[in-house]
Amino acid sequence: MTGPLIIVNLKAYAEGTGEQATRIAAAAREVAEESGAVIGVAPAYTDLGIIARDYDVPVYAQHIDGVTPGAHTGHVTAEQVRAAGAFGTLINHSERRLTLAEIEASLTAARRCGLQAVICTNNVATTAAAAALGPEYVAIEPPELIGTGVSVSKADPGIIERSVEAVRRVNPAVKVLTGAGISTGECVKIALGLGTDGVLLASGVVKAQDPAAALRDLVSLL
């Protein structure tokens, strides 16, 4: 994949399975084709297989556990999401936080299965620690802005700049995403201008009346 990456995290917003996820995946595919942007989706586990099978978009798990297949009730393995068609996985999202040891174990599992790893972080220090582990991406998201509609790009550009600097210092091979309240092309443009490689967002697309229109706006200034 080349160019900025936009990942739409569907979280647990849907009350059922299928309908919302397939609508957003279809919109992601359509807008990616029109614009040339890379748009991934992170559906619930219950929707992951169908999205990966029927929609030509990069699919991310929202979390994987750092275990190998075996007696682990209530866990989800990298092998399972890979077999269901996942391209990558989020790790340590603010709504699914892990210890440092667990982050490392989940990253090891992702590597074992060839999944692209996006480690989410909540401040500059954790961004630097995550970068030291060497995932493909870190995604810095100030937790207080998540789901608020107040964009990190406008409310806290400094945390993006400092995170990009920290990653470049620790491990320049790691790419940086940012997220929290991102909903417009302007937010994306500011984030990229501050040195990121893309954005991670949810409510701006998931709660939109017309997800395709919301995605078109996001890529409008690329």
Ligand SMILES: O=C[C@H](O)COP(=O)(O)O
């Ligand atoms: O994974 C996505 C982030 O937590 C951002 O969520 P949000 O776009 O609803 O603020």
